[in-house]
Amino acid sequence: MKQFTSVLDVPDVQALIREALALKANPFAHQHLGKNRTLGLVFLNPSLRTRMSTQIAAQQLGMNVITLNADKDGWALEFQDGAVMNGNTVEHIRDAAPVLGSYCDIIGVRCFPGLQSREMDDSEHIMRAFIRHTGKPYVSLESATLHPLQSLADAITLTETRPKHRPKVVLTWAPHIKPIPHAVANSFAEWVNRLDVELVVTHPEGYALNPKFTGTARVEHNQQKALEGADFVYVKNWSSYSEYGKILNQDSTWMLTQRHLLETNQARVMHCLPVRRNVELSDEILNSPASLVQEQARNRVYAAQAVLKQLLENN
Amino acid sequence: MKQFTSVLDVPDVQALIREALALKANPFAHQHLGKNRTLGLVFLNPSLRTRMSTQIAAQQLGMNVITLNADKDGWALEFQDGAVMNGNTVEHIRDAAPVLGSYCDIIGVRCFPGLQSREMDDSEHIMRAFIRHTGKPYVSLESATLHPLQSLADAITLTETRPKHRPKVVLTWAPHIKPIPHAVANSFAEWVNRLDVELVVTHPEGYALNPKFTGTARVEHNQQKALEGADFVYVKNWSSYSEYGKILNQDSTWMLTQRHLLETNQARVMHCLPVRRNVELSDEILNSPASLVQEQARNRVYAAQAVLKQLLENN
Amino acid sequence: MKQFTSVLDVPDVQALIREALALKANPFAHQHLGKNRTLGLVFLNPSLRTRMSTQIAAQQLGMNVITLNADKDGWALEFQDGAVMNGNTVEHIRDAAPVLGSYCDIIGVRCFPGLQSREMDDSEHIMRAFIRHTGKPYVSLESATLHPLQSLADAITLTETRPKHRPKVVLTWAPHIKPIPHAVANSFAEWVNRLDVELVVTHPEGYALNPKFTGTARVEHNQQKALEGADFVYVKNWSSYSEYGKILNQDSTWMLTQRHLLETNQARVMHCLPVRRNVELSDEILNSPASLVQEQARNRVYAAQAVLKQLLENN
Numbered sequence: 001m002k003q004f005t006s007v008l009d010v011p012d013v014q015a016l017i018r019e020a021l022a023l024k025a026n027p028f029a030h031q032h033l034g035k036n037r038t039l040g041l042v043f044l045n046p047s048l049r050t051r052m053s054t055q056i057a058a059q060q061l062g063m064n065v066i067t068l069n070a071d072k073d074g075w076a077l078e079f080q081d082g083a084v085m086n087g088n089t090v091e092h093i094r095d096a097a098p099v100l101g102s103y104c105d106i107i108g109v110r111c112f113p114g115l116q117s118r119e120m121d122d123s124e125h126i127m128r129a130f131i132r133h134t135g136k137p138y139v140s141l142e143s144a145t146l147h148p149l150q151s152l153a154d155a156i157t158l159t160e161t162r163p164k165h166r167p168k169v170v171l172t173w174a175p176h177i178k179p180i181p182h183a184v185a186n187s188f189a190e191w192v193n194r195l196d197v198e199l200v201v202t203h204p205e206g207y208a209l210n211p212k213f214t215g216t217a218r219v220e221h222n223q224q225k226a227l228e229g230a231d232f233v234y235v236k237n238w239s240s241y242s243e244y245g246k247i248l249n250q251d252s253t254w255m256l257t258q259r260h261l262l263e264t265n266q267a268r269v270m271h272c273l274p275v276r277r278n279v280e281l282s283d284e285i286l287n288s289p290a291s292l293v294q295e296q297a298r299n300r301v302y303a304a305q306a307v308l309k310q311l312l313e314n315n
Numbered sequence: 316m317k318q319f320t321s322v323l324d325v326p327d328v329q330a331l332i333r334e335a336l337a338l339k340a341n342p343f344a345h346q347h348l349g350k351n352r353t354l355g356l357v358f359l360n361p362s363l364r365t366r367m368s369t370q371i372a373a374q375q376l377g378m379n380v381i382t383l384n385a386d387k388d389g390w391a392l393e394f395q396d397g398a399v400m401n402g403n404t405v406e407h408i409r410d411a412a413p414v415l416g417s418y419c420d421i422i423g424v425r426c427f428p429g430l431q432s433r434e435m436d437d438s439e440h441i442m443r444a445f446i447r448h449t450g451k452p453y454v455s456l457e458s459a460t461l462h463p464l465q466s467l468a469d470a471i472t473l474t475e476t477r478p479k480h481r482p483k484v485v486l487t488w489a490p491h492i493k494p495i496p497h498a499v500a501n502s503f504a505e506w507v508n509r510l511d512v513e514l515v516v517t518h519p520e521g522y523a524l525n526p527k528f529t530g531t532a533r534v535e536h537n538q539q540k541a542l543e544g545a546d547f548v549y550v551k552n553w554s555s556y557s558e559y560g561k562i563l564n565q566d567s568t569w570m571l572t573q574r575h576l577l578e579t580n581q582a583r584v585m586h587c588l589p590v591r592r593n594v595e596l597s598d599e600i601l602n603s604p605a606s607l608v609q610e611q612a613r614n615r616v617y618a619a620q621a622v623l624k625q626l627l628e629n630n
Numbered sequence: 631m632k633q634f635t636s637v638l639d640v641p642d643v644q645a646l647i648r649e650a651l652a653l654k655a656n657p658f659a660h661q662h663l664g665k666n667r668t669l670g671l672v673f674l675n676p677s678l679r680t681r682m683s684t685q686i687a688a689q690q691l692g693m694n695v696i697t698l699n700a701d702k703d704g705w706a707l708e709f710q711d712g713a714v715m716n717g718n719t720v721e722h723i724r725d726a727a728p729v730l731g732s733y734c735d736i737i738g739v740r741c742f743p744g745l746q747s748r749e750m751d752d753s754e755h756i757m758r759a760f761i762r763h764t765g766k767p768y769v770s771l772e773s774a775t776l777h778p779l780q781s782l783a784d785a786i787t788l789t790e791t792r793p794k795h796r797p798k799v800v801l802t803w804a805p806h807i808k809p810i811p812h813a814v815a816n817s818f819a820e821w822v823n824r825l826d827v828e829l830v831v832t833h834p835e836g837y838a839l840n841p842k843f844t845g846t847a848r849v850e851h852n853q854q855k856a857l858e859g860a861d862f863v864y865v866k867n868w869s870s871y872s873e874y875g876k877i878l879n880q881d882s883t884w885m886l887t888q889r890h891l892l893e894t895n896q897a898r899v900m901h902c903l904p905v906r907r908n909v910e911l912s913d914e915i916l917n918s919p920a921s922l923v924q925e926q927a928r929n930r931v932y933a934a935q936a937v938l939k940q941l942l943e944n945n
Contacts, residue, residue: 028351036658038686048390052381052418056353059379064689066682075678084908086807091904095916096678099903099927103682177401273414274406278399286410297414343666363705363726367696367733371668374694492716588729589721593714601725612729
């Protein structure tokens with residue numbers, strides 16, 4: 001594995017999940033692997049969970065970590081080739097990225113979508129520019145369309161918790177007050193489609209995700225029907241993809257509550273955090289044993305550690 | 316010791332001071348104690364001295380340190396149970412704190428008072444929420460009402476410097492241009508009351524501290540009388556506690572100058588820094604050998620190291 | 631070497647360059663030198679390259695690093711002796727610096743010029759106050775007038791790349807849209823004057839640098855004439871020194887393009903980065919093998935490492 005930007009980069013998803021579970025059982029077993037290797041983390045957007053879990057994962061492998069808060073340092077990067085830089089951007093990615101690449105052994109970047117231009121966000125031009133110009137192994141800390149470290153943590157959590165039978169997993173849209181990227185939902189669908197589960201996606205009209213990521217998942221607009229017999233319910237808001245970046249609906253009946261779980265198979269409930277309580281998901285669920293959100297958050301460390309381990313071993 | 320939020324958490328104050336002095340003599344003697352243990356530092360407010368000294372203390376014990384600047388990352392936490400989170404807060408402490416707890420072995424939080432509601436500040440609701448929901452050993456990096464790492468450093472400095480006789484220690488209010496929390500003053504009184512000293516607190520009318528913390532200390536409104544025969548003078552501003560958070564007085568005659576020290580017993584002068592020169596304390600004192608402010612600042616490292624050592628050993 | 635603020639602090643420039651090249655060949659050979667030593671980095675201004683390269687250099691020597699972003703933490707320092715601090719500054723350098731000095735073994739500070747008062751900037755009052763009051767070995771991370779870590783990296787790059795004959799090095803002014811400090815240009819001239827090269831400085835009228843730094847370098851106002859036969863061209867903008875801090879000229883014919891290189895001796899082109907593409911320097915040069923900018927950036931690590939190594943060994 002040379003880069004980790006999507007499930008498509010992973011040669012063997014089950015092996016990566018097993019690796020993560022082995023690291024969870026024994027986090028310090030490979031402390032010499034990262035000795036004298038430096039992980040460079042670039043945040044073009046805020047981050048707390050990803051920042052902490054990736055840093056801890058790297059330290060558990062013995063790596064040094066260097067963090068650049070490019071959002072707050074006002075490091076305005078130019079991505080356009082041929083630009084005459086007499087405006088607000090102060091450094092071109094073609095100059096900045098190779099420097100990062102020469103200072104660090106692995107590069108991680110967080111670059112959210114602008115939610116203004118679907119074409120630009122779908123092109124992942126920022127992530128692609130970093131990968132091309134750093135020339136080093138790359139780990140996505142969430143890109144415009146995907147959040148694979150979250151999805152790997154979700155897959156680890158599903159694997160740890162799954163029943164004996166082939167489980168039914170429902171990804172349900174939930175209300176939110178702000179326009180939210182599609183990355184977590186896209187990425188969850190993409191990964192879960194590789195697991196031996198039945199995936200159903202449910203959302204109001206106008207909220208269809210990019211089928212490139214949801215693939216074979218069944219779409220069901222009736223949330224109650226979708227939830228019938230579910231073993232896992234993944235709750236997430238996203239803005240419209242067709243009317244790109246827009247909020248079309250804030251219908252609070254879509255907020256997941258205990259009542260919604262009545263027809264499920266005692267479903268466990270997942271969310272990537274941060275969660276808007278009593279807007280996306282009710283207190284009663286989050287405070288109950290049905291919630292897996294803390295297990296997911298904890299597995300972020302082992303997801304990152306498994307990915308960094310493979311990048312260290314293969315590069 | 317499971318938490319360090321106040322002198323009341325310390326089973327043996329003298330033993331903790333001795334521990335700190337032993338670490339000062341030999342800072343790297345326990346470098347294996349913190350191996351593979353992570354200290355998570357959360358700053359809801361700015362910090363320089365506390366941040367640096369705690370980080371150095373942890374590194375001297377071999378710990379990893381992860382810092383979250385929650386103030387600048389705009390990580391708006393919700394503390395109200397049952398809140399419908401459709402406003403500015405993006406994550407509930409009930410979800411955020413357990414994640415911190417699962418990532419780190421010891422948690423430190425800095426949470427200043429709002430100085431708007433005395434009841435809310437006195438309840439220490441922010442600190443209590445972190446302690447309850449992280450479930451990990453906790454070290455206060457200054458809370459709404461107390462700053463025990465500063466007070467321990469002050470106690471170490473007093474111990475190193477004290478004369479043979481039972482010393483007289485005077486905590487004197489000083490002017491300032493902004494409304495300042497009570498934490499350093501409260502905490503100093505609370506700790507010094509555990510040492511074998513005579514404590515006198517002096518301040519203008521309207522500036523009485525919470526007697527919960529000053530305890531048996533004598534209060535004397537005449538500053539000159541209070542200072543007579545003092546061996547140590549601790550200079551500090553605080554806002555009014557009765558007219559909560561207000562500035563009632565900026566009388567510059569309360570600024571400590573060389574003239575104020577004439578009737579003392581060649582008193583050594585203390586301040587927690589940062590100090591407003593020539594507003595709280597005169598240049599002539601700060602530049603003279605009477606000043607202990609640098610010794611106090613240096614002892615912050617060993618105060619933090621002694622506390623972290625005990626938290627590592629007992630948890 | 632007790633401090634590294636200028637080439638004048640370096641007892642043997644060639645030995646320091648050789649040290650850096652040896653570290654580049656074997657970066658982890660001295661990992662025990664920095665064990666239990668702490669480098670404190672204070673940024674009064676933004677930094678990415680200097681921050682990263684210095685941190686990596688220190689880690690490769692086994693040091694701990696602590697970083698203070700004083701610019702963003704709103705740590706408003708007072709530098710005036712005797713000031714009555716009833717305004718915006720919250721801590722005097724006479725109190726803050728000794729604390730840094732007691733916490734760290736080596737101090738590095740970045741302090742840009744204000745570009746308002748030439749006398750104040752030339753006095754380097756901020757850097758001098760840090761050096762005087764920390765009392766510890768000091769490494770400049772760029773000061774008001776000089777940027778010696780950049781210049782050492784430039785000298786390393788020149789040494790690695792120089793032809794057999796005594797090379798001609800041309801420092802050429804380039805246009806920019808903002809008023810830029812003189813530090814990189816001053817410092818480059820000061821260092822290159824110590825190497826066995828011919829240095830020519832070219833700039834429009836009104837842009838003469840402080841002769842204290844350019845020394846024996848020949849000044850040639852005709853850029854084309856200056857470039858004739860050049861082996862190396864160093865491109866850099868600076869604001870006027872005589873009409874201090876002003877932009878007198880934005881003449882785009884001064885932007886270095888392939889056409890400017892025709893009469894050179896297949897010159898290699900240098901720039902300290904960040905570079906405004908197609909304002910200071912053309913894309914065609916930056917994307918061509920003539921460009922040395924990535925080599926310079928990479929050598930920042932070994933420049934910092936050689937300096938830190940000598941400071942650790944001699945203090």
